[in-house]
Amino acid sequence: MIQRFKASLAITLAIILSFTAVFAGPKDTYASTVAVEAKSAILVDAETGKVLFEKEADLTLPPASMTKMMTEYLVLEAIDEGKISWDTTTQISQYAFDISANPEYSGVGLKLNKDYTVRELYEAMAVNSDNATTIALAELLAGTEGEFVKMMNEKAKEMGLPDYEFVNSSGLNNSHLDGNHPEGTEPDATNLLSARSAALLAYHLINDYPESLEFSGQTTAEIDGQKVTNWNWMIPNMPGSLSQFGYEGVDGLKTGYTDLAGNCFTGTAERSGQRFIAVVMKADSRPSRFRQTAKLFDYGFQQFQRKELFEEGYQIDGESELPVTKGKEDVVELETNDSLSTLVKKGDEENYTIKYNISKDKLDANGKLVAPVEKGQKVGTAELVYSGEDQYDNILSKKTNTVDLVTTSSVEKANWFMLMIGGIGEFFSDIFSGAVDMVKSWF
CATH class of the missing domain: 3.40.710.10 (DD-peptidase/beta-lactamase superfamily)
Structure with missing residues (x-):
């Protein structure tokens, strides 16, 4: 007050x-x-x-x-x-x-x-x-x-x-x-x-x-x-x-x-x-x-004028894949689950872009989704970003214009044999990397 x-x-x-x-x-x-x-x-x-x-x-x-x-x-x-x-x-x-x-x-x-x-x-x-x-x-x-x-x-x-x-x-x-x-x-x-x-x-x-x-x-x-x-x-x-x-x-x-x-x-x-x-x-x-x-x-x-700037299913070129671990696929694609619209001043459309905000709690320590992954699974948000000359505040405090960022397909969890093979591969990879580092330290 x-x-x-x-x-x-x-x-x-x-x-x-x-x-x-x-x-x-x-x-x-x-x-x-x-x-x-x-x-x-x-x-x-x-x-x-x-x-x-x-x-x-x-x-x-x-x-x-x-x-x-x-x-x-x-x-x-x-x-x-x-x-x-x-x-x-x-x-x-x-x-x-x-x-x-x-x-x-x-x-x-x-x-x-x-x-x-x-x-x-x-x-x-x-x-x-x-x-x-x-x-x-x-x-x-x-x-x-x-x-x-x-x-x-x-x-x-x-x-x-x-x-x-x-x-x-x-x-x-x-x-x-x-x-x-x-x-x-x-x-x-x-x-x-x-x-x-x-x-x-x-x-x-x-x-x-x-x-x-x-x-x-x-x-x-x-x-x-x-x-x-x-x-x-x-x-x-x-x-x-x-x-x-x-x-x-x-x-x-x-x-x-x-x-x-x-x-x-x-x-x-x-x-x-x-x-x-x-x-x-x-x-x-x-x-x-x-x-x-x-x-x-x-x-x-x-x-x-209120305009739809980015349609439902929009993907950012080069940023719309997320790595997956313990799955039958190594990556999954991402897209928006809804369109992004706003009031746009005449001639100002080009100053709007989209930014991905991936939820860290959805990923493991290595920044990967852990299989199984469901189609349409929310992994973060896509935020509308304005970079023009004007400033557009919002009376609703820090409100942002966002929609959910979701997976486009499902990824099944790999079977136990494939997980074992992958684990063995990682084991020997770690040994090899350790050996290389040790040899490097001699010189």
């Missing part, structure tokens, strides 16, 4: 990064391809986690309502585990009511002493970014928002988010909660995420629970007879003047704004089976956060 002092260092870090940008490595080549007008940004492949673009993606900033992605995840997880259902009902607390009654906090005007279903509360949270319904869901799941915050940070650790600190469920600054900040957090604390962490959180949300997109992709929703509009203006067919921001394929995910956080957005779009996740933090305005996201999506859809 981010230590609290990191929040105070965020500005210093930003200044340092601005000075070091001149001396930065290959990642800065992105500046010539996508000029993103935001403090921090990232674009990733939603299937593999491959990073296609980043700008100060490790800078920790307040994410505002993008925090709700973690609340959404925990609600969907609880439903999946049978702890609650979409039809489970709950009433809101006085704390949630006070937040809902404040028009500055995206309140839909919830009522006390009324039963609300989880579906109603979740829909208001996902579509309208409602803060009170978010708090109500947190209290339903954990009893108190303070206990829910513990769940949020534990899940973030489990997901492997590199930079995070959750202090409430909604994304508001704790100072806005009128003294109701969750137990165990500071009155002036705020949630913190890096763009990389926000992208990884979004990756888990839409891959583990794709039904989340059924809610985030709605243009409008209704709660208590009140129609509310999605703050994600990039969804196609938004009403009225908002339609100008529509982008084909967008169906999520979460906007965010506070004075401290500025204008943030985690978006996702899918076209022809290819989905991207983009995060923009601290854009200049609400319209700008969508325009910058559109730049990232354009870059992804226009410059990258």
